Amino acid sequence: MAGLELLSDQGYRLDGRKAVELRKIQARMGVFAQADGSAYIEQGNTKALAVVYGPHEIRGSRSKALHDRAVVNCQYSMATFSTGERKRRPHGDRKSSEMTLHLKQTFEAAILTQLYPRSQIDIYVQILQADGGNYCACVNAATLAIMDAGIPMRDYVCACSTGFIEDTPLVDLCYVEEAAGGPQLALALLPKSEQIALLEMNSRLHEDHLEKVLDAASKACRDVYAVLDRVVRDHVQEVCTLLGE
Amino acid sequence: MAWVRLSEAEKVYIAHGVQEDLRQDGRSCEDYRCIEVETDVVSNTSGSARVKLGHTDILVGIKAEMGTPKLERPHEGCVEFFVDCSANAAPEFEGRGGEELGTEIANTLYRMFNNESSLDLKALCISQAEHCWILYVDVLLLECGGNLFDAISIGVKAALFNTRIPKVRILEDEEGSKEIELSDDPYDCIRLNVENVPCIITLSKIGHRHVVDATLQEEACTLASLLVSVTSKGLLTGMKKVGKGSLDPESIFEMIETGKRVGKAVHVSLQEILNKEESLGKQRQKVGFLG
């Protein structure tokens, strides 16, 4: 699009944010009563819903059971009306399968699976509205849902996407910024121990800039952690009040 | 369908309660659970609605796209239904597990809308035999707490009410080639007339009586159900029997009568809510899933 700059000279992006600002995050835990754990998150215009069932006995073939750990089973799907152009199939295409695998990898690193041998934990994530940062919103929502289900984790898993334009890392990309085609880095971090659960990069980025971008991404993840922590504490307080303790 | 295992004693308990017109949560046989409806929850769509009926949660999104009309109906647009039973609702729906239920619900929706008066498809036509609007109605099942058909039909009606289709003009060149121009003004749009859009009422037979709005436990005790599709004026646009059991003809007549009565009441309250939301306009606080 002619005349649409991703980063203006004054340092403002398309939606008026500065380069290091995150979008507004609103989240809620315990959205559905029938699932073991559920959470809903809104990062700007991206809306994601995560539901956790488990730990329970392995469904289907018993051969998939691991004798010392739990199996983490994920599914990522996007609603057909979530994107600007209607999607024909909610899940099952390559992109969704790839995201599913990434989610599985991320949460196998974070959940204490040794506590539940021979069982299965299901994490289902649904994107209701896609406006950039889909994977990151999913990871954040899934973290909250796992907490809601009471499954022990090593640490929160916070994710944020980062881009790089005109020597400045841009944090928490929206759809237009993602579609512009520059380098994008998605980082899923365990904030307290500063360990990386998943790191994924697209396009081309010079090695010299990598450190800068990674630092910006880590800082953004720690900001996300602050927000999620607040949400969890508020929720626990609310539940305790309702229980009358 | 996500199911619940009940013992024989529990089934007998529920059946006896229904006999006395008292259900597990204190409702009578013709009462609905609390229904929450909210429109315009997803911004990428032409219209959307969210319905929460007890533990059943449905999200409906409508996208209007331009296409060519069907061959045998060149002056009408068309409506396509797609139901996605997501894994959120039940772990059995993971992968392709929810497809069977999804196609069954979509086929029922097609049947109920397959008549002249439900939706004015002629309003969706842009130019005969060449261009028309195709409405893709996508239903997303988020949580399954019994009575899916009712919730989905209420959601579809609310989403259709909320749909805004941009107005289109056809410009003709000198050579005769046509160009389509979409109006830029976001408020210049066509709204659909949902007066005659039907709602499906499910009447489940438990013992010798029938109940409206069955929960998962009550559905496990049901032998047979009758789906009746009623418009706000009391016209019946479709009927279908589902379930493994058979129905007595007298029960069918009773069920039709109940369905018509309950259906009209549902339409009245739904229209009230939709009008209230419409009157609030821009000031309405959108709650969505955060409330």
Add this chain to the structure above:
Amino acid sequence: MPGDSRRIRGPEESRCPLLYALPESPQAPEQARTEPRPLYARAGLLSQAKGSAYIETGGGGGGTKVLSGASGPREAERRDGPGLRGARLVCEFRWAPFARLGPRCGVGTALERELSLALQESLEPAVRLERYPRAQIHVWVLVLEDRGSAFASALSAASLALADAGIEMYDVVVGCALSRGPGGCLLLDPSDRDEGRPKSGGCLTLALMPALNQVCGLLCNGEWTEESLSQAVRLCMEGCHRLYPVLQQCLVRATKRKISVPQSGPA
């Protein structure tokens, strides 16, 4: 191919010829019909299937011809369905590609899947599924020619095939269809002309077990008022009761044929 002067090229843009077809001349409206058309039924005609049936209705000018087969009970595929104490009934309903007017109309569409499911739900109340635990019974129906009320004939044919296969049932399922004309008159057992009318008020198909007087299947669409719908259901039930003796006779004849043939080959 470029520069091929011998081949005559067709037009670049082509449209379906039906767009330019002359509109059909208006037909005289049918009077209300309260009796189903004459029906011919025969069971046990296929040697490969365990049970089979053929039904033809209508008669002069082409009628609806439906063929059905049943097999089972066979061992079920292992599927952990809670609460499934009896057999699984798997039904398939298909139109032959040449069955209806218009190119491949209705074949492989969602309508076939919907009718297969409706067929299963209508036959399940009639079959004694609890007598065959962990088994699977297959029923398939093929509509060879569809001149109206195909699904109703399919219901009757499928239940005849099940009975012919020796599967225990409570009663034979009889199917009857009805359509409502534009003037509101009710037409029992409509021909395809009546069903396909654009301004028809609606269609109703009913499956009944006449001896028990229980409705096991009901499918209807169109616009109805409560009174017209109740009247339509009653008419359909009467039609089913009229067709019942024909189906019973057909089963008796088929059994006699089986007994009189000496025991040779698979029985």
